[in-house]
Amino acid sequence: MEKIIIVGAGLSGATIARLLAESGNEVIVIDKRENIGGNAYDYVDKNGITVQPYGPHIFHTSDKQVFDFLSKFTEWKKYEHRVLAKVRKDKLVPVPFNLTALFSLYPKEKAERIKETLISEIGEGKKVPILQLKKHQSEEIRKFADFVYKNIFYIYTLKQWGFKPEQLGEAVMNRVPVYLSEEDRYFTDEFQFMPAEGFSAMISNILRHPKIKLKLKTDAKKELTLSDGQIYFGGKPLDGTLIYTGCVDELFDYKYGVLPYRSLKFKFETIKKPSYQPAAVVNYTTSHKYTRISEFSKFTCEQKENTVIVKEYSKPFKKGKNIPYYPIPISKNYEHYKKYEEEAKQYKNLYLLGRLANYKYINMDVAVKNAMLLYEEITGDTVE
Numbered sequence: 563m564e565k566i567i568i569v570g571a572g573l574s575g576a577t578i579a580r581l582l583a584e585s586g587n588e589v590i591v592i593d594k595r596e597n598i599g600g601n602a603y604d605y606v607d608k609n610g611i612t613v614q615p616y617g618p619h620i621f622h623t624s625d626k627q628v629f630d631f632l633s634k635f636t637e638w639k640k641y642e643h644r645v646l647a648k649v650r651k652d653k654l655v656p657v658p659f660n661l662t663a664l665f666s667l668y669p670k671e672k673a674e675r676i677k678e679t680l681i682s683e684i685g686e687g688k689k690v691p692i693l694q695l696k697k698h699q700s701e702e703i704r705k706f707a708d709f710v711y712k713n714i715f716y717i718y719t720l721k722q723w724g725f726k727p728e729q730l731g732e733a734v735m736n737r738v739p740v741y742l743s744e745e746d747r748y749f750t751d752e753f754q755f756m757p758a759e760g761f762s763a764m765i766s767n768i769l770r771h772p773k774i775k776l777k778l779k780t781d782a783k784k785e786l787t788l789s790d791g792q793i794y795f796g797g798k799p800l801d802g803t804l805i806y807t808g809c810v811d812e813l814f815d816y817k818y819g820v821l822p823y824r825s826l827k828f829k830f831e832t833i834k835k836p837s838y839q840p841a842a843v844v845n846y847t848t849s850h851k852y853t854r855i856s857e858f859s860k861f862t863c864e865q866k867e868n869t870v871i872v873k874e875y876s877k878p879f880k881k882g883k884n885i886p887y888y889p890i891p892i893s894k895n896y897e898h899y900k901k902y903e904e905e906a907k908q909y910k911n912l913y914l915l916g917r918l919a920n921y922k923y924i925n926m927d928v929a930v931k932n933a934m935l936l937y938e939e940i941t942g943d944t945v946e
């Protein structure tokens with residue numbers, strides 16, 4: 563069987579590595595970090611709390627195939643994610659904005675009237691994008707939408723992306739619609755769990771296979787050269803396959819310039835009490851420089867003497883200075899990415915996979931799914 567090199571030991575790289583190894587291929591997985599797991603990496607800190615140094619991750623999916631695949635590598639703990647937004651000094655309301663939030667922020671009679679209009683015009687239980695509500699024919703709904711937009715979306719989006727909501731693709735704003743119900747779960751997927759021993763343990767189990775060789779603390783770029791349709795690895799032409807889950811602009815030596823990303827700065831704090839805030843995540847939608855505070859013990863229900871929180875600040879990405887986290891979802895950037903995508907097509911044995919190489923925000927379930935689809939494309943086999 564042929565030699566396969568996979569760059570990146572995150573969920574994308576680990577999933578494709580496992581599938582290819584199980585079908586008899588020798589696989590080398592390379593990661594420049596000293597740990598596996600990519601951004602989903604976690605560890606138990608000195609307080610006995612599972613901490614995620616690259617930001618809080620919650621697993622959720624409606625894809626049974628993805629859930630069944632991951633269930634081979636972990637037990638699960640039930641966890642349904644709830645988020646609150648601090649809109650005024652002392653007001654915490656559910657996000658996505660729902661009918662409970664409406665009654666919490668408006669006087670009762672006015673809230674009743676708005677609720678009635680929303681339900682008669684749009685329908686009970688519906689999930690509606692804020693930008694759609696802002697254009698609604700009813701003046702009352704438009705005014706309500708302006709209020710929600712101002713208190714929940716506008717400042718948060720500016721802090722998170724450095725752009726106003728209208729400047730981003732509608733798909734980004736549609737990710738967090740307004741709920742015309744009392745549903746207060748952040749995700750409504752069928753499967754919502756945390757891996758019982760953490761994401762690192764789960765991904766480490768995926769990678770544990772006799773045909774997978776793992777090389778950490780190794781920057782693949784130092785080994786790789788791509789020139790005129792030929793990939794060289796360690797100075798020799800590569801006659802196997804390269805699956806790359808790192809930044810595609812870096813792979814091609816920034817030939818078409820640096821792709822724009824948002825980066826993050828995390829400020830971790832140990833608080834000397836068992837609980838800090840009433841929800842796992844509180845978004846700061848009208849104040850403060852940070853976008854949100856996450857409290858790790860609430861994701862895993864492991865209350866201890868101390869609790870650990872992280873304040874998250876969104877920053878512009880600067881090459882070589884900080885980590886690229888989120889591709890910025892505006893059409894200009896996708897056009898820019900396409901140049902790299904076209905360049906990659908010149909290399910028959912190169913496949914781009916994952917959040918960075920595909921320049922697209924994806925949740926973990928989609929990372930696994932895309933790896934399954936790529937496996938099927940490369941081998942012609944179907945994932946069971």
Ligand SMILES: Cc1cc2nc3c(=O)[nH]c(=O)nc-3n(C[C@H](O)[C@H](O)[C@H](O)COP(=O)(O)OP(=O)(O)OC[C@H]3O[C@@H](n4cnc5c(N)ncnc54)[C@H](O)[C@@H]3O)c2cc1C
Nearest residue numbers: 570572573574594600601617619620782808916917925926
């Ligand atoms: C702050 C944040 C919160 C998130 N929260 C959630 C959530 O709650 N739920 C959810 O489902 N998803 C969440 N995600 C998305 C999730 O992180 C991704 O779906 C997942 O990380 C995708 O995995 P990946 O393997 O494609 O990329 P990554 O996890 O980024 O892995 C890429 C790996 O490639 C390695 N690499 C890159 N270049 C090189 C190189 N030159 N040489 C060697 N190694 C290299 C990197 O070191 C890294 O380990 C979140 C993402 C972020 C940024």
